[in-house]
Amino acid sequence: MxxxxxxxxxxxxxxxxxxxxxxxxxxxxxxxxxxTRGYQQSVEEVVNNALFPSASSEIVLVQNVELYSLCEHHMLPFIGKCHVAYIPTGKVLGLSKIARLVDIFARRLQIQESLTMQIAETIMEVTGADGVGVIIEAQHMCMMMRGVEKQNSIMKTSAMLGSFRTEPKTRDEFLSLLQLGR
Ligand SMILES: Nc1nc2c(ncn2[C@@H]2O[C@H](COP(=O)(O)OP(=O)(O)OP(=O)(O)O)[C@@H](O)[C@H]2O)c(=O)[nH]1
Ligand SMILES: [Zn+2]
Incomplete structure (x- = not known):
């Protein structure tokens, strides 16, 4: 290189x-x-079996996880925040592991839509959750420093799986929890 x-x-x-x-x-x-170190990492080594028994069946939300990625079209950074929520079914994931899982996929060449989906699917697989919701808000340098040169637009993407997709109440609770931290 x-x-x-x-x-x-x-x-x-x-x-x-x-x-x-x-x-x-x-x-x-x-x-x-x-x-681009995400290519060298695997979900198994990052999770490191940090799953803990818990009777909770309520939403767990980790909000404002910083996100630095590279767009696969220009290899310029896109930068923002990722919000990850899930409903556990008997076991919860170590808190830091959620941020580490975000990074595995962010530290690759990406488009924001795929990144959002990959994070959601992985949290679902690893935890066996009842549902997962992931929202990413990011600004793309390829749209700011060059090209169309728009400085204020923010791209928001979401991936809703399981009960976050099928139950409007669950999705609403997720969105109102997100508002609490603003
Ligand atoms: N949907 C999506 N598009 C992205 C993302 N990152 C960059 N892009 C877009 O990818 C597109 C690539 O378009 P092209 O016309 O092939 O490339 P370009 O000539 O450099 O386009 P401009 O950026 O419009 O100057 C642009 O519209 C970018 O804004 C992303 O995460 N998701
Ligand atoms: Zn780009």
Whole structure:
């Protein structure tokens, strides 16, 4: 990847031999590896069996999980917040694992719609929940720094599975819980 970054730096008309850029291909390669580290991670290792018995059958909501991803069209960042809710059926997932699961999928080349769905499906599979609701609100640099150059538009996507899809009351409760934190 280092070599490719060196080519890109030359292609944009920069002087690769100037001191400030000497280590840039190496740094950029490391940075890009970090930004896409989700490809190296698996759901099993991230969850690490952190599932705990609980009699709760009420909504568990983790709100405002920061999200940094890269759009698969321009490889520019999209940045925002992810809200994850589920209704447990006998076991709950370790709190931090929800944020880690968000990251596994965010740290890849993505479109926001697929990312939202992948997070929801994974939480459903891992917890065996009665239902899962995921909402992402994000701003896309490819739409801000270039292209149409709109600075204030926010993309909101949701994925509702199980009871969050079939029961309007559950969905309403999720949405009103989200409002509480604003
Ligand atoms: N639905 C969706 N579209 C996205 C996402 N990220 C980027 N895009 C869009 O992907 C589209 C790619 O369109 P193209 O016409 O192929 O590329 P482009 O010429 O660079 O388009 P502009 O961004 O309009 O300049 C653009 O409309 C982007 O805004 C995303 O997460 N979801
Ligand atoms: Zn884009």
């Amino acid at each position: 280092e070599e490719h970054w060196a080519h890109i730096i030359e292609a944009i008309g920069e002087d690769l031999s100037r001191p400030g850029l000497a280590d840039t291909p190496k740094r950029a390669a490391r940075a890009f590896e970090f930004l």
